Amino acid sequence: MVLNWNIEVIVDFLCFALTFILTIVSYYTPRAKKIKSLFFIRLGFISFWIFILLDGLSILFLNEYLGVLSGFLLIPAALFIIIGVNYTIKDHFYSFGFLITFGLTVLFIYIGIQPGAVEIGPQAGYLGIRWIGLFSTLGTILTGISLFYLFYWGIKTWINAPFLIKKEASIFFIGVFFVCPCGFIFYILYFFDPIYIIFSDFSILIGAIILIFTVLREPKLLYILPFSIHRIVVKDRNGHPLYDHDWSETNISEAIFTGFLNAVQLMSEEVMNIGGLLDINLEEGILILKESKNITVGLVASKTSKLLRDSVIKFTDDFEKKFERELKRSVKDMAQYDAAFELIEKYFSNFPYKIIKSKKQPLLLTGKYVKIPLELENKLRKIFPDEEEYEAIKTELIKSPLSFTSGFTKLYNELKDEIEKISDEEMKFLDENYDRNNQ
Secondary structure (H helix, E strand, O other), X not given: OOOOOOHHHHHHHHHHHHHHHHHHHHHHOOXXXXXXHHHHHHHHHHHHHHHHHHHHHHHHHOOHHHHHHHHHOHHHHHHHHHHHHHHXXXXXXXXXXXXXXXXXXXXXXXXXXXXXXXXXXXXXXXXEEEEOHHHHHHHHHHHHHXXXXXXXXXXXXXXXXXXXXXXXXXXXXXXXXXXXXXXXXXXXXXXXXXXXXXXXXXXXXXXXXXXXXXXXXXXXXXXXXXOOEEXXXXXXXXXXXXXXXXXXXXXXXXXXXXXXXXXXXXXXXXXXXXXXXXXXXXXXXXXXXXXXXXXXXXXXXXXXXXXXXXXXXXXXXXXXXXXXXXXXXXXOOHHHHHHHHHHHHXXXXXXXXXXXXXXXXXXXXXXXXXXXXXXXXXXXXXXXXXXXXXXXXXXXXXXXXXXXXXXXXXXXXXXXXXXXXXXXHHHHHHXXXXXXXXX
């Protein structure tokens, strides 16, 4: 049996190999982040890469059945990609594009199983498998829908990437551009001249290489979501704040924000008693409230989606389990709930911090989030028993040169010795006066 090796077969196999690597990377690099939207997009990727593999095999063996089967792989590719993107940005997975794709599926399969859906013929100087007639038209539409949603996802990733990885996001978008609009434009030109199918394959190959490079360098690009979350607060059923986490710059205290949640919850008491989630539209965002047996969780975001709502539900359930003992004892000390940061990492780490917006912006961490040597910390706490004064001084020392810190402690010790010496002299003077007066 003579194999029909040609440039298109080789490029198809290279595309499959590289994009398969990209899919594997997306599974293992993000450190087991269970993001359902990315799960569906991965399935779409896998279907699309198998489509490319079967397309290459159909040409290599000049097999019409493999040519039809490769076309059928476009169906799960399109559906999974649409579901993944919709799951990220909507309250539901269906959309107009999903309905069109689902509607075309039955017709596409029916046309594909009819004789004459594909044919063996010359193209660009070699023999290949060509889709013909309505099967070719529907296959092109399904391909276009898949690439449109992928391109939309790439744009959202680039726009919403935080400043610290904006450079990698720009390179990532270039790769998406080569795969989606460039690859599809050359694919359309293929109907006018078969030579353009090779350009389409090369465009996808170049884009795949760029995507692999950027994802290996910065895996967070795979799960940047197209909206922001600002703050999450947990309070008990009596309205006392238990935990507060802020993704943005705000001067609103925990007490004020919790009071706002209490007022909203009071006005919506009948709705909250029914169970589930309550969404309240704000001027520039949305407030999501979730009430459970012992706590109420309030989250403020720029918009909502099914993914975000699921994250709030799971966070609430795990918070109840993790701090069951403290909640039963009605512990109100917020320090006892600091370990809830692990749940933030588990369910909300795919939402990036966007406080840093420019490379010219100074980055200074408060003393609250910076670790210092234990010896220095003990000294500072003895000098400044008040917590606010302690944090303020620690922040200033952290911003100062190392020599300043040692000088500060040295000066403190000298002054302490002087004060003790003066105190001893004063006590001696008072004792002498006391003895003199008694005589």
